[in-house]
Amino acid sequence: MAKVRTRFAPSPTGYMHVGNLRTALYTYLIAKHAGGDFILRIEDTDQERFVEGALNVIYDTLKATGLKHDEGPDIGGPVGPYVQSQRTDIYLKYAKELIEKGEAYYCFCTKERLDSLRNNSDTYKYDKHCLHLSKEEIEKNLSSGIPYVIRQNNPEVGVTSFNDEIYGNISVDNSELDDMILIKSDGYPTYNFANVIDDHLMGITHVVRGSEYLSSAPKYNRLYEAFGWEIPIYVHCPPIMKDEHNKLSKRNGDASFEDLIEKGYLKEAVLNYIALLGWNPRSEQEIFNLEELVKEFDYRNINKSPAIFDNVKLKWMNGEYIKKLSLEEFNSLALPYYKKVISKDLDFLKISSLLQTRVEVLSEIPDFLDFFEELPEYTEDIYVHKRMKSNLESSLTVLEKILPKFKELSPWTFENIEKCCMDLISEMGVKNGVVLWPVRIGLSGKKSTPGGAFEIADIIGKEESIKRTEIGIEKLKNAQ
Numbered sequence: 001m002a003k004v005r006t007r008f009a010p011s012p013t014g015y016m017h018v019g020n021l022r023t024a025l026y027t028y029l030i031a032k033h034a035g036g037d038f039i040l041r042i043e044d045t046d047q048e049r050f051v052e053g054a055l056n057v058i059y060d061t062l063k064a065t066g067l068k069h070d071e072g073p074d075i076g077g078p079v080g081p082y083v084q085s086q087r088t089d090i091y092l093k094y095a096k097e098l099i100e101k102g103e104a105y106y107c108f109c110t111k112e113r114l115d116s117l118r119n120n121s122d123t124y125k126y127d128k129h130c131l132h133l134s135k136e137e138i139e140k141n142l143s144s145g146i147p148y149v150i151r152q153n154n155p156e157v158g159v160t161s162f163n164d165e166i167y168g169n170i171s172v173d174n175s176e177l178d179d180m181i182l183i184k185s186d187g188y189p190t191y192n193f194a195n196v197i198d199d200h201l202m203g204i205t206h207v208v209r210g211s212e213y214l215s216s217a218p219k220y221n222r223l224y225e226a227f228g229w230e231i232p233i234y235v236h237c238p239p240i241m242k243d244e245h246n247k248l249s250k251r252n253g254d255a256s257f258e259d260l261i262e263k264g265y266l267k268e269a270v271l272n273y274i275a276l277l278g279w280n281p282r283s284e285q286e287i288f289n290l291e292e293l294v295k296e297f298d299y300r301n302i303n304k305s306p307a308i309f310d311n312v313k314l315k316w317m318n319g320e321y322i323k324k325l326s327l328e329e330f331n332s333l334a335l336p337y338y339k340k341v342i343s344k345d346l347d348f349l350k351i352s353s354l355l356q357t358r359v360e361v362l363s364e365i366p367d368f369l370d371f372f373e374e375l376p377e378y379t380e381d382i383y384v385h386k387r388m389k390s391n392l393e394s395s396l397t398v399l400e401k402i403l404p405k406f407k408e409l410s411p412w413t414f415e416n417i418e419k420c421c422m423d424l425i426s427e428m429g430v431k432n433g434v435v436l437w438p439v440r441i442g443l444s445g446k447k448s449t450p451g452g453a454f455e456i457a458d459i460i461g462k463e464e465s466i467k468r469t470e471i472g473i474e475k476l477k478n479a480q
């Protein structure tokens, strides 16, 4: 069998849609699972959609996710150039070859004529008007510089079939095939033409792309057949939906890969999650690194049915990846988020050890932490906790008793703070909660915090702990 060669063929749109990244991943996995080559080709023949900096988004994303290509515009290779806008001569040459064979023809129809055809029919199909031009008329039009396109000449009777690895055998009546444009009036090829030429010339064995291209595949097969070229293996991937009815799309405001990273998802987690959007590993395993995916990925287990992008699951998976980081790794990823809400010079590593198991997405961090910087406004009712057996009166007693102990405490270490609180618990002969609940509320002003009283006191320091406890006492006195 020939060496497997796949290509990722993005258009430079300026962002990496999650569906595109999944295509890139599956394309990479199919190649690498079989020990083959993964090629990057830039499909930039839609010059109207040119976006500055868009190439970098593609390179950066592939680099960040570890989907390393073996050939591409930046590294070269034996079948370049790998950028379609640099291959226009090639497409024109092959289009002319099809004209010679009677499989394509020049079309000089004006926009007005095409618009009126479109307006007069619900199911627009080009009416082959220019197929019937004489050789002389064509020559005359060409030499007088009348703008033209080149169209595929599809038969009007019969059936065209093709096979897709995921969707099976599909047959279409030729009467439904439009004579699609191969070369546009600006001289650039359409995607529909360029993809066939390039996939053949680049020796692509498996064409992997979104299912939106399924309906055009019969026309691609007709092109392969017209040239007498071998048809590649088609692997069309199911759509990714945001819910039952709507496709996930950047245009609908859904997150791109960059947006997800910006929101605090880890690239490894995103890659792992999207691997499962449409592929079934046939086991209970859900956490896969790239190496494991390469080993396990069998494209025959891609599903036909649409995949739903489940934010809750992505969050969960991200949390699992966060837990697996070393404390130092987590700390350095979390630091920019700490800096958003904390300007004081605190021991961030200690905060990280409290947060690492609680955070699912890095952007949640500021909400967990606001109280470290400044005691938030709170009302005394949060001192009351039935199960902790804490009420307003007991809370006041506890804070009044702990305050002088805090003032005396030296050095201010976690162990000493712990001992000081535990001593008070024995002195008072009460359950832990009676002391620990109000002390923590006094220090944080919040019912729920990462870490308990000792950790918080340790991190915010002696002076701040005393100040906050005094505020708590005032509040509780006023409330008695």
Ligand code: GLU
Residues within 6 Å of the ligand: 008, 009, 010, 011, 043, 191, 195, 208, 209, 210
């Ligand atoms: N340039 C196409 C796109 O970005 C790629 C389609 C394909 O993979 O063949 O959607």
